[in-house]
Amino acid sequence: MATIRELARHCGVSVATVSRVFNTPEVVSRATRQRVEAAAAEIGYLPNESARTLATKKSNMIGLVWDTDHRRSGWRHPFLQEILVALKTALSAHGLHLLLLATGADAPDRHLAAVRRHNLDGVVLIDNGSRDPAVLALADAGIPCVALDLPLTGPCCTYVTSDNAGGARQAVAHLLHRGHRRIATISGPSRPGPGADRLAGFRAELAAHGVPLPPDYVVEGDYYLDSGRAATHRLLRLDTPPTAVFAAGDEMAVGALQAATDAGLRVPGDLAIVGFDDIELAALLPPGLTTIAQDRAGFGTAAAEALISMIQSSPDTAPPPPITLPTRLVPRGTA
Amino acid sequence: MATIRELARHCGVSVATVSRVFNTPEVVSRATRQRVEAAAAEIGYLPNESARTLATKKSNMIGLVWDTDHRRSGWRHPFLQEILVALKTALSAHGLHLLLLATGADAPDRHLAAVRRHNLDGVVLIDNGSRDPAVLALADAGIPCVALDLPLTGPCCTYVTSDNAGGARQAVAHLLHRGHRRIATISGPSRPGPGADRLAGFRAELAAHGVPLPPDYVVEGDYYLDSGRAATHRLLRLDTPPTAVFAAGDEMAVGALQAATDAGLRVPGDLAIVGFDDIELAALLPPGLTTIAQDRAGFGTAAAEALISMIQSSPDTAPPPPITLPTRLVPRGTA
């Protein structure tokens, strides 16, 4: 591995000059710049990132805090892969790498410690609990960070999420348009975040149209299929069962579909179903799940942009406001 | 950020001693070790990884070369998330982080360059083409690396893949056991790798039982649903159509299922179908896709183990032999 010193000697300039052609090329004369560049290519010089980071305190690395340690194994983000691809692509365009942080002891300062040890330029959080002390410590520390699908704010922290309330309203509006008036929902967990927002949107659209919502038309699920099936069974046993159900996640919607089939009901004739997420399954499962699609790639690119703007702005400027991605109704066979 | 010098002064020892309590604690006296540890906790000292890497040439980071730049967007690995989780977990246990490398210009030395610039301890490759010069350069360079689902070897390079041939044989054996004798296959791309191995296993099991395989019973797909559907349409139009089909991927199997339905055939009565992968869909799509499951987590843990053993062994020792993960037949409704 050639070092900057060797390269400098190789073309008869100082190491400072070599450093400049790599960092502030506009400040060195055309002649020497070209000479250095040619020599660099010739001997295969590559700057050592550790040395740069040590000298500059900037690593050009973004930490990815991904909480894979769920009590419930087999947990899957509906579209993690797309987020990762978009994030990586957008970050790459700015020369930033993504460091997937090892999960160690669960000390409340573990994320912060990783940031400091590695001189990370910023952090993106995904799949984290909203009450995780380690996450909160990060958000409070003034490290540029952006959370995905988690309403987290701080001096230098913002988040991106879909327009969950708006998406739920689209779902309800579609059902209303189809003539339904007895519309139930299988919600996500009630903690702040997408689940709560979808439920709020659900209620709001119904209210806006003066359609009553009996309390037992709202049953909470956990985004998994089984909870959707169980919830639907419960709804169908009501004295006045709903004619339509909005599930706050596609897996739960598939569960609802199964429950309807179990009960000998036709979908959408006897029970209409709308989901949320537009997972791969939605298009393939007969008769096709009507659902609310999210802007998958948007999560990654928006997060990257927010992060980069925070990194580049002075420490005292306010973080960008939370970013809300538009959703889209995808009408298929179930509603 | 406290530095090692401050910590040293804080407890009246040299920086060398402090360094030792963090790196070779067994070599320092119990008394001073405890004094240093207490002081470190007190002032919140965290070693700077860049400085360590600069001094040791080891970064404790593994590069993840993930080729997300597919000509075909929307491409998805059947279980990338599980691989990533298992990989991260296994690597974490050894204090290794995963660096998702930014995709830049496609110079044939780009991966190698990243390894050198960051002093990466090793690399894992996923979703890469087998003929990518940048990948081959990496495998040849003697950098510890392990490829997933890609038969890549080198002085310090091995790979992990499922027992694809064995899995295909399980599929055929199952079909044979069900009484089928006219068994076709929709294969994956014919380049070396899982697709070719599955096809070889398919042929082998048939041959072992003396069951003939007409040439037009083998049609090549690309793992996507549409290719499975198209292939099946073609098979069904044959003078002597098959009674069963083994699709080398679940998406193609789903396509086969759709084609059968299109043609008014009953599954498995008129056409039996076995897939490969056991994607989420397989269990959910009526009547349930019979398929060959892979050891998803095994990919990650095996890769981590192989990598760690290579990193720890001396540079001249041979790499571990390729690792083959067992598969498992999951009988469901389609065969």
Place this chain on the structure above:
DNA sequence: CTGAAAGCGCTTACAG
């Protein structure tokens, strides 16, 4: 536009 020099925060022989 360029160079000499100090400094970034560690590790590791080498002595003792």
Place this chain on the structure above:
DNA sequence: CTGAAAGCGCTTACAG
């Protein structure tokens, strides 16, 4: 068991 010192490969004021 511990310390003084050199070195890892860069960057960046400061002069000129």
